[in-house]
Amino acid sequence: QVQLVESGGGLVQAGGSLRLSCAASGSIFRISTMGWYRQAPGKQRDLVAALTSVGSTNYADSVKGRFTISRDNAKNTVYLQMNSLKPEDTAVYYCNFDIILPDIPTGGAYAMNYWGKGTLVTVSS
Numbered sequence: 001q002v003q004l005v006e007s008g009g010g011l012v013q014a015g016g017s018l019r020l021s022c023a024a025s026g027s028i029f030r031i032s033t034m035g036w037y038r039q040a041p042g043k044q045r046d047l048v049a050a051l052t053s054v055g056s057t058n059y060a061d062s063v064k065g066r067f068t069i070s071r072d073n074a075k076n077t078v079y080l081q082m083n084s085l086k087p088e089d090t091a092v093y094y095c096n097f098d099i100i101l102p103d104i105p106t107g108g109a110y111a112m113n114y115w116g117k118g119t120l121v122t123v124s125s
Helices: none
Strands: 003-007 010-015 018-025 030-037 046-051 057-061 069-070 077-082 093-101 108-115 119-124
Touching: 003 093, 010 030, 018 030, 018 093, 018 119, 030 069, 030 077, 046 069, 057 069, 077 093
Parallel strands: 010 119
Antiparallel strands: 003 018, 018 077, 030 046, 030 093, 046 057, 069 077, 093 108, 093 119
């Protein structure tokens, strides 16, 4: 079983910073894309940032220049450094991984997509 566990959310004043972490555990061969999404009350879940295994990044326009995504492959962990936070950044943040798992019976591998349970970020004005 693969599990994703997020940490680092909380309450911060506008202009402040937070660093989110998400670690995957389980029988993992490798992780391709790691990403962060967020969902504000009454809104859909949207991509915040994504980072591929070869280092390509994709950021939502609303966070460019303020948020930075990074990863530690040895720890199966992705980070989201969030600076200059705004009240409109308030949301539940979810990590999302594309994970390659070993297929023991065949000796091959297969891909699965996993979500974390979310961590709440609240930015006060």
